Amino acid sequence: MHLPATSVExxxxxxxxxxLEKSxxxxxxxxxxxxxxxxxxxxxxxxxxGAGKTTTIxxxxxxRTRDRGEVSVLGVDPGTHRRDLKARIGIVPQSASSDPFLTVEETLQMYAGYxxxxxxxxxxxRxxxxxEKRSSRVQRLSGGQQRRLDVAIALVGDPELLFLDEPTTGFDPSARHEAWSVVRSLAxxxxxxxxxxxxxxEAQHLADRVAVVAAGRVVALGTPDTLGARDVSMADIRFRHDITAVPSSFEPASDDSGYVHVRATDVTRTLYELTRWALEHDVELEGLQVLRPTLEDVYLRLVADAEGATT
Amino acid sequence: MTLTLAFGQLRYVNKAFWRNPPAAFFTFAFPLMFLVIFTSLLGHGTVDLGTRSINVSTYYVASMGAFSLISACFTNLALSISFQRDTDILKRLDATPLTRAAYFTSRVVHALFISILLVAITAAFGAAFYHASIPGGVTLLRFVIVLLVGGASFSALGVAATIAVPNANAGPAVINALILPLLFLSGIFIPLGNHAPAWIMWVARIFPVRHFALGMQSAFVGTSFHWSDVLVVALWGLGALLVAARYFRFEPRR
Incomplete structure (x- = not known):
């Protein structure tokens, strides 16, 4: 996504x-x-x-007040215009609850009244x-249902901007997929x-863009597919074969599970050379795969680098 | 705007109150239960109030009237708000356009409503069984003022008391530690009479509980009414309001 030049307006x-700074x-x-x-x-x-995510949010x-820096949310400063902002944003906090004795419908009606x-x-x-739970008391909802109620409460004021702080922590896989579909429908x-x-x-499935925050700063920014140059960084080509038979020009390496690994910066060329060699020598490259670092690999590397730099 | 919000909120405060049967039951049962227990144990004598001597049972109708208002406004409100703060309910309300003034107005008006119900029940019970007089005319008007000032002040004290509550589990211990000794030292459970130790009389004079109870007595028992009692209760309420406005937090202490 291309970002336009910034101005206050x-x-x-x-x-x-x-x-932004806060101590x-x-x-x-x-x-x-x-x-x-x-x-x-x-x-x-x-x-x-402890990276500063929740403080920033x-x-x-x-x-929270800030110590230093410029912040603009929907065109206004949340430090001085919090009241105006309240009607325009929705929040699903990390830990939230609502009155256990009211029903789901009453809870939403109550918030709607604000x-x-x-x-x-x-x-x-809907x-x-x-x-189906509209007449159930909040105290009788499951964890996943309560979280969905949290999302509904955050949406009741028809906000322009929605904050979801760890919305699916503690969910079982099916509840997470349900929550994801709700978030997509919000978009x-x-x-x-x-x-x-x-x-x-979750980031991979939902986000248009991802920022990695470590030690109080943004250390990487991009789409889930390009974060940390994930799409262009060195790929790993692997297949099953006898490593001694693979030409040393490929700099092959082996692992415990019997795979031969070939590192490649220019994947197309390396793959072409590899398959040409295989065809010429009538070799079957069993289980051939091209592996890119996962979002998690990239994330862990970025966080380790950032924390190493500040300690 | 704040008033519209507050009265919208009141409906839900009331619903939630009655749907928590143990809390609602104890709020209503305790004052009547104490009234029956105290009068059964101690109700055969008389108690000296200045130059007058009245039946202990009648005395307890006024005391338990005061006790029921303090339970509903101070104890209940403090515990319920501590719970709401600790479970992040308040933090979420704070993210909406519901103003703090509207929230507190709804809570205090509801506590007052419950208090008036309770005092009315206690008075009816007292009139039926313990010869308490039901106030009328000017006395009734003064009585209503005592109730409203007392209700507002003890509500403000209840909100201020939540500042001393570190978490909801500690709520009952902290709140009772604050109010129970004072109830005893103010003659709510055991009449002070004319011969209580001087230090107890001083404690009773300084804090608002006895002044409020004296106001209630003047209505039920016919003792003389002093505006100074109402003033002391109101000053405590005002002080509590200032403390709460300065130090009350919508977020749990963690």
Whole structure:
């Protein structure tokens, strides 16, 4: 995605952060963080615990003050215009609960009453798939159902921007896939979604762009497929064969499971040379695969580099 | 705007209150239960209030009226708000356009509503079984003022008390530690009479519980009414309001 040049008036940006800093006593939680998120984007923030993700998100939401830096959310400063912002953003906090004695429908009606132009409760129940639970008390919902109610509560004011802080932590796989489909349907409604997560597959499935935050800074930014030059970095070609038979010009290496590995920067050329050699010598390259570093590999390397640099 | 929000919120505060039967039951049962227990144990004598001597059972109707309001406004509100803060309910409300003023208005108005119900039940019970007089005329008007000032002040004290509650599990211990000794030292459970030790009388004079109870007595028992009692209760309420406005947090302490 191409980002336009920034200016304060830029209406295409949902979020603009530059040089953000925040300390808790001697702990420097955020150390000069820059971020730009376009409207309509699903933007994921990845990072280890203590990287400053939640602090950053809570500054954007208006819960925390900042020490230094510029922050603009939907064109206003959350530090000074929190009240205006409240009606325009929705938040699914990391840990949230609502009154256990009210029903699902009552809870949504109650929250709807706080906004001038709320979404219809029926529509929200359909969107998050809680229609059958509308008359159940919140205390009788399963964990996944409560999380879906959290999302519905965040949407009740029809926000332009939605913050999802680790929305699927503790979900079973099917509940996670349900939650993902809800988030995708939000994007179809034209919402901007900021998502923090520990799960690489979640970022891979949902996000248009990903920022990796470590030690209070953005250390990498890109689409899930290009993050950390994942698409152009060295690939690993592997197949099963007797390694002594492979020409040494390929610099083959073997592993414990009987695969021969060939590292390649120019995959097309190396693959062509490899298969030509194989055809000429009538060799079958059993189980031939080209492997790219996974998002997780890239993430772990970035985080390790960032933490190594600051300690 | 705040008022519209507050009264919208009130419906849900009320629903949630009645759907938590143990809490609702204890709020209502305790004052009546104590009234029956105390009058059964101690209700055969008289108690000296200044120059007058009245039946202990009548005295307890006024005391338990005061106790029920303090339970509903101070204890209940403090525990319920601590719970809501600890379970992140408040933090989420704080992210919506519901103003803090609207939230607190709904909570305090509801606590007042429960208090009035409780005091009415206690008074009816007292009139039926313990010869308490039901206030009327000017006395009723003064009584309503005492109730409203007391309700508002003890609600403010309840909100301020949550600042001392580190987490919801510690809530009952902290809140009871704050209020129970004071209830005893203010003659709510055992009449102080005219011969209580001086230090107890001083404690009773400084804190708002006894002043509030004296206001209730003037309505039920016919002792003299002093605006100074209402003033002391109101000042405590105002102080609590300032402390709460400065130090109350919508987020759990973690």
């Amino acid at each position: 830029d209406i295409d940006l949902a979020i603009r952060v530059s040089g 808790y006593g001697a702990v420097r939680a955020v150390r000069g963080l820059d971020l730009e998120v376009s409207r309509g984007e699903i933007f994921a923030i990845l990072g280890p615990n 809570e500054i954007l939401e208006g819960y 906004y001038r132009t709320p979404r219809s409760v029926d529509e929200l129940l 969107l998050v798939g809680l229609e 179809q409604l034209g919402k901007t979604v900021i998502l923090t997560t520990h799960y690489m597959d």
